[in-house]
Amino acid sequence: MEHYIPINNSLLVNDPSFQSSRSSPLILIPCMGCHLNDYSLVLQDARIKCTISIRINRLSVFNIFHRSNQVHKRYANLLLKKYFVSTKPLHFIRYSAHSIYLAQHNINTITPVHTSLSANSQTSDNDDIIKQLTLPIQSALLCKDFIKSSLIDIAKKFLPFTNFEFYSDGSVSNIGTINSKSGFGWLQTNPSIPQLSFNGSTIFFPSSFKSESLAILTILLVLPFYATCHIYTDSQNCIDIFNQKLLSPTISPRRRLKQNNFLIWDLIFWLISHHHLTVHLVKVKGHSNNKGNDQADALAKKGRISDDPILINHKFFQQSSLALFNYNHIYIIDRNIRKWSDTPIQSRIFNMAVNNSSLSPINHQITHGDIDWHYTKQWINFNPTDTPTSTKLRNIQSSKIKKSTFNHPTGNILQRNYPDLYPLGRINCTECSFDEDTNSHIGLCPAHRSAIEPLLSKFKQKLIDLIKDEHTSSFSFDIECRINNSNMFKLLPNILDTARQADPTTLIRIPREQPWILLLHHLIPRDLAVFFDNYFSKKNERSRFLIQFVSEFISELTTITWSSRSRSFKRWEKSLDITLKKKKNYRKNKSPSRLQPPLSADETPLIAPFQRRRQYTRYYHNKVLPYFKQLVNIDVSACIRWTTCNFLHSGTWESYRDSLLFNLDQFSPIQSLLDSYNPPRT
Numbered sequence: 001m002e003h004y005i006p007i008n009n010s011l012l013v014n015d016p017s018f019q020s021s022r023s024s025p026l027i028l029i030p031c032m033g034c035h036l037n038d039y040s041l042v043l044q045d046a047r048i049k050c051t052i053s054i055r056i057n058r059l060s061v062f063n064i065f066h067r068s069n070q071v072h073k074r075y076a077n078l079l080l081k082k083y084f085v086s087t088k089p090l091h092f093i094r095y096s097a098h099s100i101y102l103a104q105h106n107i108n109t110i111t112p113v114h115t116s117l118s119a120n121s122q123t124s125d126n127d128d129i130i131k132q133l134t135l136p137i138q139s140a141l142l143c144k145d146f147i148k149s150s151l152i153d154i155a156k157k158f159l160p161f162t163n164f165e166f167y168s169d170g171s172v173s174n175i176g177t178i179n180s181k182s183g184f185g186w187l188q189t190n191p192s193i194p195q196l197s198f199n200g201s202t203i204f205f206p207s208s209f210k211s212e213s214l215a216i217l218t219i220l221l222v223l224p225f226y227a228t229c230h231i232y233t234d235s236q237n238c239i240d241i242f243n244q245k246l247l248s249p250t251i252s253p254r255r256r257l258k259q260n261n262f263l264i265w266d267l268i269f270w271l272i273s274h275h276h277l278t279v280h281l282v283k284v285k286g287h288s289n290n291k292g293n294d295q296a297d298a299l300a301k302k303g304r305i306s307d308d309p310i311l312i313n314h315k316f317f318q319q320s321s322l323a324l325f326n327y328n329h330i331y332i333i334d335r336n337i338r339k340w341s342d343t344p345i346q347s348r349i350f351n352m353a354v355n356n357s358s359l360s361p362i363n364h365q366i367t368h369g370d371i372d373w374h375y376t377k378q379w380i381n382f383n384p385t386d387t388p389t390s391t392k393l394r395n396i397q398s399s400k401i402k403k404s405t406f407n408h409p410t411g412n413i414l415q416r417n418y419p420d421l422y423p424l425g426r427i428n429c430t431e432c433s434f435d436e437d438t439n440s441h442i443g444l445c446p447a448h449r450s451a452i453e454p455l456l457s458k459f460k461q462k463l464i465d466l467i468k469d470e471h472t473s474s475f476s477f478d479i480e481c482r483i484n485n486s487n488m489f490k491l492l493p494n495i496l497d498t499a500r501q502a503d504p505t506t507l508i509r510i511p512r513e514q515p516w517i518l519l520l521h522h523l524i525p526r527d528l529a530v531f532f533d534n535y536f537s538k539k540n541e542r543s544r545f546l547i548q549f550v551s552e553f554i555s556e557l558t559t560i561t562w563s564s565r566s567r568s569f570k571r572w573e574k575s576l577d578i579t580l581k582k583k584k585n586y587r588k589n590k591s592p593s594r595l596q597p598p599l600s601a602d603e604t605p606l607i608a609p610f611q612r613r614r615q616y617t618r619y620y621h622n623k624v625l626p627y628f629k630q631l632v633n634i635d636v637s638a639c640i641r642w643t644t645c646n647f648l649h650s651g652t653w654e655s656y657r658d659s660l661l662f663n664l665d666q667f668s669p670i671q672s673l674l675d676s677y678n679p680p681r682t
């Protein structure tokens with residue numbers, strides 16, 4: 001197949017009639033051979049003109065001037081052997097080829113708005129303008145068709161006018177819960193123009209800012225070209241963003257994508273520039289008995305009820321080649337993605353951490369939500385020293401982490417780490433000498449009970465006094481009774497003994513009826529946190545009192561349990577001549593051959609990396625090890641539920657971790673909501 005290519009423009013430079021590239025004609029000459037040459041089709045002689053094979057399902061055709069045409073004859077002086085002149089210039093053909101390509105691949109693009117007036121009658125002119133005006137409504141919104149037609153109807157009625165005045169408002173209810181609903185509404189108040197109103201709802205990342213922004217956007221969508229409007233809103237945030245963006249119209253895509261709800265804001269500024277709108281945002285005080293504002297507020301609240309949300313179609317901006325991230329193929333994450341990524345990452349880390357098998361002694365506490373992770377995080381991060389970093393702080397933190405993950409070096413762990421240093425067989429608790437010395441034994445050990453019991457009553461009284469003196473909540477009559485009844489301050493010997501007598505093959509589980517044991521592991525029990533949540537109304541006061549109380553409580557508990565265990569264990573170690581020095585030099589003194597199985601004779605060193613890898617795999621899949629990763633507490637998809645809740649309803653993922661606990665049933669309404677809102681993939 002012979003093909004033609006555009007003639008090199010340098011040959012035409014001398015011709016004064018081709019000054020602008022727009023008017024330069026497309027002169028085609030036979031290709032003399034190029035990289036498109038398909039040699040498979042011309043086996044005999046590759047020197048002939050190049051041959052292209054291409055699979056197409058549609059051929060685009062354009063016209064050329066006939067040889068006898070004057071335009072064709074004009075280029076006779078170029079002395080070309082064979083040439084054709086296209087009736088359309090090159091840039092036009094390129095543009096149409098691109099459009100055909102996009103159309104064939106079902107990519108919707110926005111055709112530029114033509115303001116040129118055709119010679120048609122007035123009515124079809126109007127139709128044309130309406131068509132162009134409402135194009136963004138048609139293609140930039142993802143919503144039910146009846147919503148689009150109601151917006152188009154409003155646009156038609158507004159068409160003859162230029163000076164508009166709107167009151168707009170957004171409203172979000174129950175934000176941060178799975179019942180959150182966002183609505184927005186506006187009304188036109190200029191008396192010489194039809195006083196139309198509109199309301200709607202939206203979903204995903206609800207915020208009042210998003211609702212207010214969407215109200216402004218839907219106003220701009222219905223305005224005629226070259227209109228001027230004043231929008232009265234009570235959202236200072238919207239006004240700030242609007243003015244800031246208006247002043248710096250060219251911002252980098254990187255900065256643009258950091259703007260929350262950038263899909264809405266991009267469309268707002270696209271409309272202002274392409275529809276030549278003049279927009280003024282005016283601040284109006286919320287709930288100040290302003291009639292227009294109250295009406296807008298009522299409309300926004302009405303909008304919340306709507307089950308048919310309005311979303312922005314990111315494909316409207318197809319021509320910008322920026323890649324956008326979506327959440328689980330549901331919708332674009334139109335906010336600072338780097339910042340937001342913390343949500344899925346942190347929730348996944350937590351999900352993995354609680355599934356670590358070292359936490360199996362508190363398996364039930366985790367699955368039943370007995371641990372207050374919010375306060376536990378605060379307590380673990382609590383710095384009692386007056387410097388941000390210090391050796392002392394490092395030791396405190398490391399001890400907290402080890403105890404909370406059940407990795408404190410008790411007998412069983414030391415035996416695992418230094419198999420040659422410690423005696424074989426079970427290492428028993430050096431205080432009671434009945435049970436194995438493990439992390440979970442510390443709260444169950446019978447040797448500590450006599451000291452723990454008075455301590456629990458001491459701190460029970462302390463808590464009663466603290467709440468009586470400092471409580472800020474309105475109800476307080478039952479403080480003493482509630483605290484007295486709480487298992488938090490009760491030592492129940494029978495329950496502790498039952499937990500101890502688990503048969504040796506199964507793991508020891510810390511009884512749920514004894515929440516104070518959690519404090520020994522630096523985990524804050526809900527049974528304790530609930531008193532602070534109930535009797536202190538201010539959030540920061542609540543945390544401050546709780547951390548202070550817990551700090552003293554844990555410190556005294558540790559003295560009579562961990563510290564006492566540690567002293568007697570050290571005496572026992574000394575009796576066996578196990579010294580710190582020996583532990584420190586343990587690895588050094590071991591020859592590598594003892595730690596790694598020696599290579600057999602037939603294995604060449606080349607296989608060594610595989611050998612090492614296999615050891616690693618064996619290490620992590622060894623169920624005997626306490627940190628063997630195994631799903632014990634929460635299914636792996638829990639972090640996806642928490643993240644999805646954040647995506648659907650805002651609020652931190654932690655708030656869903658705590659309120660949805662780990663119950664799958666509570667997630668099913670969200671799943672059905674997800675299915676119903678999944679926008680069509682175009």
Ligand SMILES: [Zn+2]
Nearest residue numbers: 031033034050
């Ligand atoms: Zn070619």
Ligand SMILES: [Zn+2]
Nearest residue numbers: 429431432445
């Ligand atoms: Zn013991």
